Amino acid sequence: MLISANTYTFAGSTGISRMAQITSIESLVLKSVQEIVLKLYQTQVEETALQIQETRKEFEGDLTVVVFPLLKYSRKTAEATATDLGNALLSSCPIVEKFNVIKGFLNLVIGREFWAGFLQESAFDGTFGTTGISETSPTVMIEYSSPNTNKPLHLGHIRNNLLGYSLSQILSANGNRVIKVNLVNDRGIHICKSMLAWKLFGNGETPASSGKKGDHLVGDYYVRFDQEYKKEMETLSHQGMSAEDAARKAPLMLQAQEMLRLWEARDPEVLQLWTTMNGWVYQGFETTYRELGVSFDHIYYESQTYLSGKQIVAEGLEKGIFEKRPDGSVWCDLTGDGLDEKLLLRSDGTSVYMTQDIGTACQRFAQYPIDRHIYVVGNEQNYHFQVLTLILGKLGYAWARNIQHMSYGMVELPSGKMKSREGTVVDADDLIEEMVQTARDMAQELGKLDGYTPEQARRIYDIIGKGALKYFILKVDPRKNMMFDPRESIDFNGNTGPFVQYSYARIRSVLRKSAEAGISAETGNQVPGDTARLLNDKELSLTKMLYRYPRVVREAGNTLSPALLANYVYELAKEYNQFYHDFPILKEADQDIRALRLALSEYTASVIESAMSLMGIEVPERM
RNA sequence: GGUCCCGUAGCUCAGUUGGAUAGAGCAACAGCCUUCUAAGCUGUGGGUCGUGGGUUCGAUUCCCGCCGGGAUCACCA
DSSP states (O other): OOSOTTEEESSOSSOOOTTTEEEOHHHHHHHHHHHHHHHHHOOOOOGGGSEEEEOOTTSSOSEEEEOGGGHHHHOSOHHHHHHHHHHHHHHHOTTEEEEEEETTEEEEEEOHHHHHHHHHHOOOSSOTTOBOOOTTOOEEEEEOOOOBTTSOOBHHHHHHHHHHHHHHHHHHHBTOEEEEEEEEBOOSHHHHHHHHHHHHHOTTOOHHHHOOOHHHHHHHHHHHHHHHHHHHHHHHHHTTOOHHHHHHHOHHHHHHHHHHHHHHTTOHHHHHHHHHHHHHHHHHHHHHHHHHTOOOSEEEEHHHHTTHHHHHHHHHHHTTSSEEOTTSOEEEEOGGGTSOEEEEEOTTSOBOHHHHHHHHHHHHHHHSOOSEEEEEEEGGGHHHHHHHHHHHHHTTOGGGGGEEEEEEOOEEBTTBOOOGGGTOOOBHHHHHHHHHHHHHHHHHHHTTTTTSOHHHHHHHHHHHHHHHHHHHHHTSOTTSOEEOOHHHHTOOSSSSHHHHHHHHHHHHHHHHHHHHTTSSOTTOOOOOTTHHHHOOHHHHHHHHHHHHHHHHHHHHHHHTOHHHHHHHHHHHHHHHHHHHHHSOSTTOSSHHHHHHHHHHHHHHHHHHHHHHHHTTOOOOSOO
C-alpha cells in the first residue's frame, strides 16, 4: 500500500541518483535465491519460505541464508546445497563478495563497494530512514494521556504520555498523517469529590493564595475527601451500621452524589465551582505537558461528549442490537462472543464509560477521514476495548476494525503497586524535577559545564535529566509491565539516555573543532571517492549499523514499539564509542581517512539525533 | 470460577516470521586519561531460558498440562 516492505529511499528529498531508490540487500538476495532455486531445482518457492537473516556476530558475513527448508527440493546435504547456492549467488548477485558455509547456514559477505556506495549516496540529514507524507498517506488518529481532572499526573501517566508522543513521532516518520488527541475526563463523581472537599474544607484556597500548582491543589482535596469519608464511615460502623451501608450512606458520599446531580442539571453554582477548579487543573497539566514535551492537535472533554453516545445506543436499541431490561437499563449481549453482557445505559438513563467511548469514536470518525485509530491505554482496559470494538462492529460501523488498542503494561515500584489514595504514587512533576536536579549535581561534580552561563547550563541539565527519564521508560517493551526503581533510573551510565546523549555531544565537539580548524565545513563532511578501499573493520561495522536504521524505524512503526529505537540507538552509540576510542579523527594524518572519519561521525550524530527525536528526547551540543 | 497477559544471569531488561556456542546494562572484581569530553573504553566471573510433555532436521520462540505472579469480568472511569 504505502511503502513496499523491502524498499526505501537512501537519499532524502533532494539527491536523486542511481542509488537513490534501491532495494535493500535482503530483498535483493532474496530475489536472487528465488531465481537460483528455480534454475537449480526447478521449484518456485515463496518469499516467505526462504529464510534470510542477519549473520550472527561470531561468524563472518552480513546475511545468512538458512538452507534447511530447501533440502527437500535440492535433495542434497545441507552443506552441498549451501555451497551450490553460494556459488550461484557469487555470479548472479554482484553485491555478494564471498561466502562461507557452516552446517546448514550460508553466510554471505556483502562487498565493500556496496557499503561505500551507501555512505556516498545517502543523505544523512534527518530525513534518512524516514518516509515522507504523500497523497496516499493514511490518516492515523492517536489518543493518549487521557487524564482525570481530580488529581495530578503520576508515573503511570508519564509512561502513557511518553509512549503516545513517541508513537506519533514514529508513525509520522513512517509516512502517516498523525492526529494526536487527548480525551480529558473532566466530569463524574470523582471530580465532585474534590470539589466538595474544597467547598467544605478549603477556606477559599487558590493556587494564587497558596502558591500550589493547580492540579496538586485539587488533588490534595481529592485525598482530603477520602480521609474525611473514611472517618465518617468509621463513626457510622461504630454506631452499628454495616460497612456496606456506611459506605453508601456516609453524608459526604451523599453530598457528592447530590453535587453530581446538580452538575448534570447545570446548577449555576456547581458549574461555577467546576469551571474554576478544572481551570486550575488545566493550568497545572499544561505545565507538566510542556515539561514532558508532549502536545496534542485536539483535546476532547468528556463533559462535551458524554451525551453523544446515548443517541447511538438508542438507535441500536431500536434495531434490536441491544436490549432493554424491565428496570430501564440497556445492555448488549456479548455471550455469543464469549464475553458477558455489557451495560450501556443505567436504569436512570444516564450513560456509562462505554457509552461515552462509543459516542466519541463515532464523532471522531465522522469529523476526520481516519484510516486508523490507536488508543494508547493501559492493559487494565483490555476488556473495555475488546468490548468497544465488538459493539461498534455490531452497530454496523465498518471502521470498527480500524480501531486498535495500544495496550501497555503497568509501571510498578520496588515497594509494590502505585495507589493514589494510599499516597504510594510517584508524582510526575516531582520525578521530572528530581531527574533534572540529579543531572545538575552530576554535571557540577564532574565540572562538565564550566564556562557555560547559568541559563545555558540549566538548559542542558533539563535535556539530560528528562532524557534519562524518557529513555528509561521507553527502552522497555511497551506491552510488558515494568519496574521503576528510582535509584536505577537516576543512573546515567550504561544503557541510558545520558549515555547516548554523551556520545552525541562528543561527536558534536569533534565536529566543532574540525570546523574551527577549517578542516571541513560543519555540515559539509563527505566520504572520499575511494572509501571502499579505506574503510577499516570498525568503520565498516559502524556503516552497517547506520544502514540498519531505516529498517528499525519501520519496524518500530509496525510493532508500535519505541523500545526498538532505544535498543538500536544504544547499540549505535556503543559502536561509535569504540570507534572513537580506538581511532584518531582530527589527529589522523591521512586527509582522506580523516575526511571519512569525520563524515562517519557526522552521520552517526545525525542518526542518533533522529532516533532520539522519535522518542521525544533531545540531544545536547555539549555535556 | 471465566477470559487474557507475564515467568530469560543476584537486579533491570534484549533476544526478529522457530535456526548456529542465549546477549546487554547495573551490581562485584581487575585494567586504561602528557593524545579529539573517562557521563567513556577493555577484561573476569555469573544461566537446567518457571516446570513436564508434544510438534520437527532444529524450540527461549509454536501447541497442551502444571506451578508461580498479574490484569480483568461494576448501574466506577
